[in-house]
Amino acid sequence: MTFAWIVCALGLVFGAGLGLAGLVFPRGAARLVRLQEAAPGGAAEFRATFGGLFFALHAAPLAMLAVRMKSDDLALLVMATGASGVIAGGWFTTAAGRLLSMALDGTNTPFNRASVGVEVLIGLMIAAPWFAWALQALRIT
Secondary structure, eight states, X not given: OHHHHHHHHHHHHHHHHHHHHHHHOHHHHHHHTXXXXXXXXXXHHIIIIIIIIHHHHHHHXXXXXXXXXXXXXXXXXXXXXXXXXXXXXXXXHXXXXXXXXXXXXXXXOHHHHHHHHHHHHHHHHHTXXXXXXXXXXXXXX
């Protein structure tokens, strides 16, 4: 189970890093997601959503795991597991939305195909504790 949490933590660090980059470099975030800062307040939107929200969303379960490593508080592990499941679901749904756009909007580009791969990979990494738990529950491990 420890290996699964390490994999999860790496996925969360990736997401938190993307958020931190968006918080500090909103124009870079705009280029990454291929959008423009059309309005004067566009940078604020990128800092807020692609930055602050994305960073906090991924950093919160990381903080829970860090505190859990120094204590025996099972509640922190349960909260981190739940948060990780929700975040993984968000990555999977992002990939699904992109696939839907590729099918319906004619956006089947190399960028979008690569993005789907990254989104699914990060989702799988963050969901690793859930997969480990399921395998353990099935007594496969």
